[in-house]
Amino acid sequence: MLFNSFLFLLFLATIYVVxxxxxxxxxxxxxxxxxxxxxxxxxxxxxxxxxxxxxxxFIGLVVFNYFMVEWMLRHPARKKMIMATTVIINVINxxxxxxxxxxxxxxxxxxxxxxxxxxxxxxxxxxxxxxxxFQLTAYVVDVYRGVIxxxxxxxxxxxxxLFFPQLIAGPIMRSTDFxxxxxxxxxxxxxxxxxxxxxxxxxxxxxxxPMGTIIAPVYAxxxxxxxxxxxxxxxxxxxxxxxxxxxxxxxxRGSALFLGYExxxxxxxxxxxxxxxxxxxxxxxxxxxxxxxxxxxxxxxxKISELRTYINxxxxxxxxxxxxxxxxxFVLWGAMWGVLLAMERFFEGVLGWxxxxxxNGVLRILKIMIMFLIFSFGAFMFRAQPVxxxxxxVSSTEIMIEMISGTFTHGSHHLEEHYTEAGGxxxxxxxxxxxxxxxxxxxxxxxxxxxxxxxxxxxxxxxYKPSQFQWLRKYDFWLILILGTLIGGWLLPALSQSGHQFIxxxx
Numbered sequence: 001m002l003f004n005s006f007l008f009l010l011f012l013a014t015i016y017v018v019x020x021x022x023x024x025x026x027x028x029x030x031x032x033x034x035x036x037x038x039x040x041x042x043x044x045x046x047x048x049x050x051x052x053x054x055x056x057x058f059i060g061l062v063v064f065n066y067f068m069v070e071w072m073l074r075h076p077a078r079k080k081m082i083m084a085t086t087v088i089i090n091v092i093n094x095x096x097x098x099x100x101x102x103x104x105x106x107x108x109x110x111x112x113x114x115x116x117x118x119x120x121x122x123x124x125x126x127x128x129x130x131x132x133x134f135q136l137t138a139y140v141v142d143v144y145r146g147v148i149x150x151x152x153x154x155x156x157x158x159x160x161x162l163f164f165p166q167l168i169a170g171p172i173m174r175s176t177d178f179x180x181x182x183x184x185x186x187x188x189x190x191x192x193x194x195x196x197x198x199x200x201x202x203x204x205x206x207x208x209x210p211m212g213t214i215i216a217p218v219y220a221x222x223x224x225x226x227x228x229x230x231x232x233x234x235x236x237x238x239x240x241x242x243x244x245x246x247x248x249x250x251x252x253r254g255s256a257l258f259l260g261y262e263x264x265x266x267x268x269x270x271x272x273x274x275x276x277x278x279x280x281x282x283x284x285x286x287x288x289x290x291x292x293x294x295x296x297x298x299x300x301x302x303k304i305s306e307l308r309t310y311i312n313x314x315x316x317x318x319x320x321x322x323x324x325x326x327x328x329x330f331v332l333w334g335a336m337w338g339v340l341l342a343m344e345r346f347f348e349g350v351l352g353w354x355x356x357x358x359x360n361g362v363l364r365i366l367k368i369m370i371m372f373l374i375f376s377f378g379a380f381m382f383r384a385q386p387v388x389x390x391x392x393x394v395s396s397t398e399i400m401i402e403m404i405s406g407t408f409t410h411g412s413h414h415l416e417e418h419y420t421e422a423g424g425x426x427x428x429x430x431x432x433x434x435x436x437x438x439x440x441x442x443x444x445x446x447x448x449x450x451x452x453x454x455x456x457x458x459x460x461x462x463x464y465k466p467s468q469f470q471w472l473r474k475y476d477f478w479l480i481l482i483l484g485t486l487i488g489g490w491l492l493p494a495l496s497q498s499g500h501q502f503i504x505x506x507x
Contacts, residue, residue: 001041002501003251004204011038016258020185027183028155031259035164042127042168054126061093062161065136066154069143073151083144087137094133097123102326128168130323134290135161139175141294148175163263165255169248169502171266171286183260191476193257198480198487200250203459204502207452208244211236214445219383222402230403236449237379238372239456242271245284246459248502269464271375271456274367276340279375291320302345309345314338324382333381340374380404 001008015034019027039058043051068086072079095103100123107114139160142148152160152175160178218225218233225233249266256263270283280288299312314335321334380403462469472479 001038003248003255004201004209004502012255012258019259028159031164032155032159032162035159035162035167038164039127039162039167047124054124057126058128058132061090061132061136062158065090065140066157069140070151072140072143073149079144083140086140090133090137090140094129097125097129099322099326131168131170131172132161134172134287134294134323135174138172138290138294142175148179152179163256163261165252165259165261166263169245169252171249171252171264172290173263173286177264178261181261185258185260189257189260191473191480193254194480194484195476196250196254196257198484199459200247200252200254202455202487203243203247203250207455208240208247210448211240211243211452214449215240219403231376232449234376234379234383234403235373237383238271238376239452241379241382242267242456243452243459244502267463269460271372272368272460272464273371274364275371276337276344276374279371280337280341287320287323291316295319306346306349310342313342313345317341329381329384333378336378336381377404 001011011034015030019030019034022030036055036059040052040055043054045051065086068082072082072086075082100121104114104119104121108119139148139157156179160173160175163173163178166173215233215236218229219237222230246267253263253265264286266285268282268285270279273279273282296312296316299315300308301312302309304312315338317338318331318335321330321332321337324330324334384403
């Protein structure tokens, strides 16, 4: 049941009516049942009744964590042992289902033979396992740290983990984000929820999905495209993943508001960041703060030597990259950000360079452009996926290397024309460089890409300077009615289709 589908909007409307029509004591139960149905539909759609195992596995893990926490609260003297046991089991569960195949691949790559049944073992990947594992683990550690000191009703805890708007791809909620809330709905929340859902659908259906279609041929055969096209495809993927993921978050937050809950913001105009540190204060905020609080700080954070601080940053973000996916490319992507953050700290703290945002507008814009290009460059690692070329499967790592190297070595066929007109010979050029130099394929639909980029700038400005749009709030009703009608008519054909899956659903 995709957020960008008519079925989900119908599901949300049904839950909304039933939920607010019922007496308050029944409302948590209605949301729990609705959330279980929401989660179960994924397995049922994919594997029929056999897919119900996803839901059984998920609920079993939630129940296990709840009773381990209850045990911890009742036996303070053993809380460290109980906490460690629970966290280890959560991590082992994640490692088995998500990383077993990667472990086998790494083992084989290092020339270690494994039994055939191990190499051929194909484990199912429970939907959203990375997200709910982090959420459960944070809750267990918070109880150990004393953030939560009293027993939480099972139904309340169950709803905190299963709450369907954030269940599949976050935001990664903490207990303090959800448990203290007393749900209510009013006109302001309905208006804000409507804006968020409409904005999220626009980002996903009108920008992210079409952009994905535009760049797919480039990532499928990067060896055919010019260096300029490869770099542009990286920029386009940065736009796609922002609109895809922030669009999901907007719909999740809007849906939660209709049900009386506030859930955390996950994005704050990330492409307006002037440093790597600022990007991770604005991009996937709930993941960045989770990594800080539950990995970086326990490693010692910045309270030890400078060298250890740099190492801690690299370890933290390398693990953050691995959290995204079981592949070398994700490990490299995370390590890249860890190294960048460590370098920033070194340049600022040791050398005294000022890399933080400047009051000088021109200099800040220049830094923003550089950071956006670095972020886009990371897309080569993040987006690379295995492809089948004739009878050979090309790995994601090979695709990544081809994309990165091709950006600097793939000349345009227009350059070839000028080169040959000047008396040059393409074969000689290939002999010098050891490979074909000139490419004929170029990125298509540049005008469409430009309009999408302008739309992303608008959404960023909306988050960056919300006060400039505050005067429009007094016209909420009429604007939502008019724009909702226009957007509904525009998007209805797309929503009636099966829709494109959100990128972060595979994590």
